[in-house]
Every structure is written in C-alpha cells, then in structure tokens.
Amino acid sequence: MIENTLVPHTAFNRAIKSLDQCFEYAQGCSEPVCLALLGESRTGKSRVLEECYVKYPRHRTPEGMTIPIVRVKTPSKPTVKGLVEIMLHDMGDPRSSSGTENRKTTRLLELMQGSSTRMLMVDEFQHFYDKVSHKVMHHVADWLKIVVDEARIALVVSGIPTCRAVLDQNEQLAGRFLAPISMPRFNWNKDDQREEFEAILAAFHESMSRHFDLPELDGEGMAFRFYCGTGGLIGYLVKMLRQAVWDALDEDRMVITVADLAEAHLRSVWATDGVASIRPFDLSASLEPNELLLSIAARVGVKVEEPAPERKAATRNKWKTSQVLSAQ
Ligand SMILES: Nc1ncnc2c1ncn2[C@@H]1O[C@H](COP(=O)(O)OP(=O)(O)OP(=O)(O)O)[C@@H](O)[C@H]1O
Ligand SMILES: [Mg+2]
Structure with a gap:
C-alpha cells in the first residue's frame, strides 16, 4: 500500500521530465547527454530512476534483446573492472567476470549497440569520490566518460551532493553535463x-x-x-x-x-x-x-560529524620566559 503509492510532487515530475527528454533525444545526438540528479539521502532520487526505468522495459524483438536502459549502483569502492562487470551482469552477459578490462569494455560497448541501449543510469555516484582520502576516482570517471562517448548514450548519475566533486574535478565530464537536477528536502518556511x-x-x-x-x-x-x-x-x-x-x-x-x-x-x-x-x-x-x-x-537525516580526535596535550616548556631571554 505504501510502496505502491507514488506521489508525483513537483520536483519528482521535473526530474522525470528531464530524464524522459534525455532518453528521447539521446539517439541521434552527436555527443552524449549527461544529467546529474542530486539530493540529500532519502529525498527520492532512486525512486525517480526506478520510475523512468520501468517506463522503458526490456523486450525481445526478432533482432534480439532490446535493453533501452542499463541501471547500476556504484559499488562502494569502484574500479573499472568492478563497474564494467556490474554493467555486463545487468545486461545479462553470462561471462560478466571473464576477460581483461579492455575486453570487457569492448563487450559492453558491443552489447549496448546490439541491444539499442539509449541510457545508462549510475546510482550512488558519490562513491566515485572517496570521502576518507577526499580523492576522486579519476580513472573510473574517465572510463565512464569514454563509455558514454563511444556508445553515444545518455548518462544519468544520481547521488548525494558530495558527488558534485567528481564533476567539479573532471572538466571533460562536467562539460558533458546539463545543469544538475535537485531533489529537495521540503522546507516548512517556504x-x-x-x-x-x-x-x-x-x-x-x-x-x-x-x-x-x-x-x-x-x-x-x-x-x-x-x-x-x-x-x-x-x-x-x-x-x-x-x-x-x-x-x-x-x-x-x-x-x-x-x-x-x-x-x-x-x-x-x-x-x-x-x-x-x-x-x-x-x-x-x-x-x-x-x-x-x-x-x-532540519537535522533529521543529517549525519553527525565525528568528534575531532583529541590532541595530545602540548608538552610544557620547562623554561621560563625570563630564563630564555637571559640564556646565552
Ligand atoms: N514521489 C514519491 N512517492 C512515493 N514514495 C516515494 C517518492 N519518492 C521517494 N519515495 C520513497 O521514499 C523512500 C526513499 O526514496 P529513495 O530510496 O528514492 O531515496 P534516495 O534519495 O535514493 O535516498 P539515498 O540517497 O539514501 O539512496 C523509498 O521508499 C521511496 O519509495
Ligand atoms: Mg538511493
């Protein structure tokens, strides 16, 4: 009853409309169309992806399987190998884990072309940014850029706002993205x-x-x-x-x-x-x-910052100022 209730609120509709537009016009576009769906945790980002995904179901045609949308969740520590395997698996490749990184990428591109794939959805995109080391996984981000360039498909990434860092620090990816779409937490004062x-x-x-x-x-x-x-x-x-x-x-x-x-x-x-x-x-x-x-x-759902580690007490200077000044 609760799960089946879908509330098409304004932000939700706006996001769906943009995704639909990307999907429609991805084909025949000379360069990939990329879209980021950003919002705090529990604002409904994955639900937007889900609703768009089910609108364009996979189906069999005389030419083979058509997979309009490939949808994956970024693993917690993404590598090219891990990500390409997840994508191959999602597309039903029985040998998703075999072959070198390059071979798998070639297979993925062939499969996407053969299945008339138009859109790639990457949820939990914040995992492209390691919050401990504050580093962007540039290698994986570059690989993703190459895949969407080669496959000429639309890319939709979604995640919490920290994933902006991935685009901010990769001008080539950022250049392919439209302005981000925000899923808001509702504000009582507005x-x-x-x-x-x-x-x-x-x-x-x-x-x-x-x-x-x-x-x-x-x-x-x-x-x-x-x-x-x-x-x-x-x-x-x-x-x-x-x-x-x-x-x-x-x-x-x-x-x-x-x-x-x-x-x-x-x-x-x-x-x-x-x-x-x-x-x-x-x-x-x-x-x-x-x-x-x-x-x-406003603090509901916001993570509590870890207390800063206690600093070691500074060792006291055994010398008095007067002694220092008089020392030769
Ligand atoms: N428009 C909506 N109508 C009804 N239920 C919704 C709607 N949007 C989200 N929900 C429900 O709210 C819950 C949280 O949504 P969702 O998982 O999409 O959030 P999220 O932004 O992806 O969170 P996270 O960043 O933690 O993954 C889910 O149970 C989802 O079905
Ligand atoms: Mg989610």
Whole structure:
C-alpha cells in the first residue's frame, strides 16, 4: 500500500521530465547527454530512476534483446573492472567476470549497440569520490566518460551532493553535463514547499484510508508534527507510515491512532541526539512552528560529524620566559 503509492510532487515530475527528454533525444545526438540528479539521502532520487526505468522495459524483438536502459549502483569502492562487470551482469552477459578490462569494455560497448541501449543510469555516484582520502576516482570517471562517448548514450548519475566533486574535478565530464537536477528536502518556511509536503501527506492519507481508519495526516496541526518527525524527507515519511501499517496488520487493527503514529515514529526513525529530544506525536504538547523546532527538524537525516580526535596535550616548556631571554 505504501510502496505502491507514488506521489508525483513537483520536483519528482521535473526530474522525470528531464530524464524522459534525455532518453528521447539521446539517439541521434552527436555527443552524449549527461544529467546529474542530486539530493540529500532519502529525498527520492532512486525512486525517480526506478520510475523512468520501468517506463522503458526490456523486450525481445526478432533482432534480439532490446535493453533501452542499463541501471547500476556504484559499488562502494569502484574500479573499472568492478563497474564494467556490474554493467555486463545487468545486461545479462553470462561471462560478466571473464576477460581483461579492455575486453570487457569492448563487450559492453558491443552489447549496448546490439541491444539499442539509449541510457545508462549510475546510482550512488558519490562513491566515485572517496570521502576518507577526499580523492576522486579519476580513472573510473574517465572510463565512464569514454563509455558514454563511444556508445553515444545518455548518462544519468544520481547521488548525494558530495558527488558534485567528481564533476567539479573532471572538466571533460562536467562539460558533458546539463545543469544538475535537485531533489529537495521540503522546507516548512517556504509556502510552496510546505503545501507540497501537505499534499504528499494527503496522498498517503488517501491510499491508507482505503484500508484503515486514521486521523487526517495533512489535517490542522498534524502536518507540522509529521514535518518535525521526518524533517521534510519523503523517505523518512514513507518509512514511518510503513511501520504504522506493519504494526496495525500485526495486531489485526483496522484503526491507526495518533498514539500508533507516535509509536511507529519512535520505532522507525533513526533519531540523532538533538532530534530525539522532541516527540512530535505527543498530543499533550502543542507544536507550533518556531525557529528551534525547525532547526531540529532540519537535522533529521543529517549525519553527525565525528568528534575531532583529541590532541595530545602540548608538552610544557620547562623554561621560563625570563630564563630564555637571559640564556646565552
Ligand atoms: N514521489 C514519491 N512517492 C512515493 N514514495 C516515494 C517518492 N519518492 C521517494 N519515495 C520513497 O521514499 C523512500 C526513499 O526514496 P529513495 O530510496 O528514492 O531515496 P534516495 O534519495 O535514493 O535516498 P539515498 O540517497 O539514501 O539512496 C523509498 O521508499 C521511496 O519509495
Ligand atoms: Mg538511493
């Protein structure tokens, strides 16, 4: 019920439209069209890729298999060998792991041409940037550029904003990219985004109310409680509603109350220190939008910085200043 509810909010529609355009015009374009889909974690990037991917399914023709879109997730430490194997595997090559790097790349290009592939989707693109060493995997990025150049297909990469570094530091790749598309976390202070968040709640309410008796999720006061609990991230909202549905099904309930939502929120949302200090679904507390609550909500889903390692205490200078000055 929750998974099948797709909310076509503005940013989602904008992203889908751009992907469709890239897909349509990739063929016959003299150079590859590249697009980056950027956004914080849980803003719905992979869902956009998924929805576009299912629109152009693989199918068999008398000439063979047509694979309009190849979609892969970047492994955590990408190498050319690893990436090309994943792509070959996705295209159904039974020998995806055999051959040298060059042989595999040639096979990939042949397969793409033979299968009339028009688009390559690379999710989790931030793995092209090693956040520990702060280095871009230039070798793999260059290889990707060559593949899309040779295959003349559209490239869509998606990831959290740190993946900008990969493009910023590779002028050849950057030059092939259109302006990035952002998947936002909704901002309560902006009227259009707040309305959008409320509309998302209304959409989930509609699909859940077909099966359950539940309070109006987008009703007076409730929408802000959801905002505080999810930080305006659609992924967190989906996760807590799914938990509420699982709990109701387990207990054979057809009713979901605010108390059940509170329980589902507690059980499903990973709350860091500051975020855990508010109980958004506690009806005994009035929850009016204010700076403090909004700043806490903005921290939902944001990683907590690791504390800086303690410095060794500086060894004290055994000499007094007067001694130093008088020393010959
Ligand atoms: N427009 C939407 N309508 C309904 N559900 C959505 C929508 N967008 C995202 N979701 C749901 O929210 C959850 C998180 O989305 P998704 O996995 O796409 O986020 P993401 O941006 O790829 O996160 P990450 O960066 O952590 O991979 C998923 O369960 C997804 O189905
Ligand atoms: Mg994702």
